[in-house]
Amino acid sequence: MSSRFKDHSSMRKGSDIRTYAKEIISSISEKFNQIGRPVKIMHVCGTHETTVAKSGIRSLLPDELEIISGPGCPVCVCPAEHVTSAIQLAKDGHIIVTFGDMFKVPDQKLVTLARAKSEGLDIRIVYSVTDALKIARENPDRKIVWLGIGFETTAPMTAYSLMNNPPANYYVLADFRLVPPALDVLISDPNHGLDGFILPGHVSTIIGTDPYERFASEDKMPGVVGGFDPIDFLIAMDMILQQILENKPRVDNAYPQVVSKKGNQMALDALEEVFTIADAKWRGIGTIPQSGYELADKYKQHDARSLLKEPIVLDNDLFKGCQCGSVILGKIKPQECGHFLKRCTPETALGPCMVSDEGTCRIAALYQSKVIR
Amino acid sequence: MDQEHEQIVDLAMNGGGKKMDALIKFISENLGSQTGSEDIISPAHMDDSAVIELKGDNNKIVITTDSHTVDPVFFTGGNIGDLSIAGTVNDLTVMGAEPKYLTIGMIIEEGFKFSDLSKIVQTIGKRARETGVRIVAGDTKVMPKGDLSNIILNTAGFGLLIREYPISDAKTKPGDKIILTGSIGDHGTSLMALREGMDFQTDLPSDAAPFWPAFRDVVKNTGIHSMKDITRGGLASASNEIADKSGVCLVIDSEEVIVKPEANAICDILGLEIYEISCEGRAIMAVDPDEVENVIAELHKYELSKEAKVVGYVEEAPKGQVHIITDIGGKRILDKPYGEPIPRVC
Numbered sequence: 169m170s171s172r173f174k175d176h177s178s179m180r181k182g183s184d185i186r187t188y189a190k191e192i193i194s195s196i197s198e199k200f201n202q203i204g205r206p207v208k209i210m211h212v213c214g215t216h217e218t219t220v221a222k223s224g225i226r227s228l229l230p231d232e233l234e235i236i237s238g239p240g241c242p243v244c245v246c247p248a249e250h251v252t253s254a255i256q257l258a259k260d261g262h263i264i265v266t267f268g269d270m271f272k273v274p275d276q277k278l279v280t281l282a283r284a285k286s287e288g289l290d291i292r293i294v295y296s297v298t299d300a301l302k303i304a305r306e307n308p309d310r311k312i313v314w315l316g317i318g319f320e321t322t323a324p325m326t327a328y329s330l331m332n333n334p335p336a337n338y339y340v341l342a343d344f345r346l347v348p349p350a351l352d353v354l355i356s357d358p359n360h361g362l363d364g365f366i367l368p369g370h371v372s373t374i375i376g377t378d379p380y381e382r383f384a385s386e387d388k389m390p391g392v393v394g395g396f397d398p399i400d401f402l403i404a405m406d407m408i409l410q411q412i413l414e415n416k417p418r419v420d421n422a423y424p425q426v427v428s429k430k431g432n433q434m435a436l437d438a439l440e441e442v443f444t445i446a447d448a449k450w451r452g453i454g455t456i457p458q459s460g461y462e463l464a465d466k467y468k469q470h471d472a473r474s475l476l477k478e479p480i481v482l483d484n485d486l487f488k489g490c491q492c493g494s495v496i497l498g499k500i501k502p503q504e505c506g507h508f509l510k511r512c513t514p515e516t517a518l519g520p521c522m523v524s525d526e527g528t529c530r531i532a533a534l535y536q537s538k539v540i541r
Numbered sequence: 542m543d544q545e546h547e548q549i550v551d552l553a554m555n556g557g558g559k560k561m562d563a564l565i566k567f568i569s570e571n572l573g574s575q576t577g578s579e580d581i582i583s584p585a586h587m588d589d590s591a592v593i594e595l596k597g598d599n600n601k602i603v604i605t606t607d608s609h610t611v612d613p614v615f616f617t618g619g620n621i622g623d624l625s626i627a628g629t630v631n632d633l634t635v636m637g638a639e640p641k642y643l644t645i646g647m648i649i650e651e652g653f654k655f656s657d658l659s660k661i662v663q664t665i666g667k668r669a670r671e672t673g674v675r676i677v678a679g680d681t682k683v684m685p686k687g688d689l690s691n692i693i694l695n696t697a698g699f700g701l702l703i704r705e706y707p708i709s710d711a712k713t714k715p716g717d718k719i720i721l722t723g724s725i726g727d728h729g730t731s732l733m734a735l736r737e738g739m740d741f742q743t744d745l746p747s748d749a750a751p752f753w754p755a756f757r758d759v760v761k762n763t764g765i766h767s768m769k770d771i772t773r774g775g776l777a778s779a780s781n782e783i784a785d786k787s788g789v790c791l792v793i794d795s796e797e798v799i800v801k802p803e804a805n806a807i808c809d810i811l812g813l814e815i816y817e818i819s820c821e822g823r824a825i826m827a828v829d830p831d832e833v834e835n836v837i838a839e840l841h842k843y844e845l846s847k848e849a850k851v852v853g854y855v856e857e858a859p860k861g862q863v864h865i866i867t868d869i870g871g872k873r874i875l876d877k878p879y880g881e882p883i884p885r886v887c
Contacts (some may be wrong), residue, residue, distance in 0.1 A: 185868055186869060190870060205699045223869050223873070224865075224866075224870075224872050225869070227873070228871045377700050398869045536874055
């Protein structure tokens, strides 16, 4: 086994979490010392970044063992066109229905759905796609546009909504993205300098661990699927250092309670039924081949883009000087952006990474803005 | 005033005439006689202003004012009347002052029920009596329905300093210990649990309570370098203000801070930070290490502060910051909250 801290849930019972954390950290430090060089680990999940920042994990690790936040925030990578299109559709008289986290995301001109709503457009926040269907049924003479964004985790819910005889006036503005193609982009950069990936627990619940095997076998990148409490994350770190130490890249699963090798077959079937995989734009990054879900022909009558008179395409999708693209790829830290905590704060966000609860800039602003690494 | 069914406050009571007089009489009676005592309303006759005569050497006057809105007006463990006394009395107490006199302004929405008004005013009377403050002036306004939500209270307070120098936010020193007088976040989470659309089954009461007279003796201890009542913005705001004004770094150990399980659960579900949630009967203090034991022993004498304990310490740098030692022993920033976690908690 790659870590002696496998069964954390049983060990934690009644024991002191701080003492237990100390044990794992000393194991991590020992392995790091044996490796004997700087190590960079990237996670690709906004919730992981919250865990790391909020529990102060970086403050407990050696300076040269870096944890970098990668493209793990679905709101952040959602293209600006999504916001612009949604607002255009609202102006055309349709009802826009969305999760709250898209509400304050600015487009490249700092226009938000929140502002559009305050100007009188019909934009509604809901807690689930079921609410969107309900609104569609209650308003048969209007067209309802559900803002479908997220990774493999959230896409199945929208898929189910389309499979179960939705009302004809229910439309989806689909901008779902896939995580593995983003990892390809990271690895394809010869200067990536990464020593391993902590893989996203929630996404992996759906897709399983198999889609990551090629990163280990072909690209020689160690990978560990990690859970979300601080102890889970530390165990994942311990396991990945073990792989680096042994120089045997593989995919370990440090979140076996919920993540399996093959994933959730029912959800995968629904994704295959409703979507086709296509090239897709990532905000601040550009087009990544085969990285997005768009509606399959069978469901095109529910495609919100068909309601637009002409497709909306933006050349520049970030506000001037906003470096969300580089932050998302882990190339710079939020503190290295000239706008960070100057013009761009959680209250006056210029880019999506400062808006979303999963955005690296927002998390840095809230929990480690000043001195703590 | 006749107590007919569902008597309500109407706009005519804003007119300065007999209907207004009746409203004021109703409030005065509920403050005083209906709860068995008129002693807290003084001077007893209505005039344009109160006249207060100062006697003795104790002549440093401490003044504050606080406005109160809350949704819902009646909550588990109290109502807006409790807040109107606690908020102002606590602001005076944490300065090291004995609260003496209050004024009350009431802005009431047209249609507000007299039955609810009497409950609120009786609460104010009861709390004022417990605290030993006199209500010396008051004012009412009635506003059209929809112009405000139910009722807004304003209390101004007048106290006398009972130590040589007031307790200042700016006097915390490196080496001081941080004391919290009880659990945090009870008030804010208790209200959230009652809000429309949130279906939590909990009886978690608000912590709303006046510090006086419980803190009468402890505030005389000169080992207390800083003291604040924790209100809006919770521990995050109060601790950051001390760190900022004193130019020190407060380090708070999350393991030592008392959070009730219900409060923690509600925050988890709503994705809120417990440190940012409001209290209405808790204080944070920075205390000289030599006096910590005495201060804690004094606080433990009273129900209000029987759980008081040391939760952290003060370092010289980085100045103006608050650090949290997390459950796994890591360190992170606790910043002042951006905006409010949920509007109109108090």
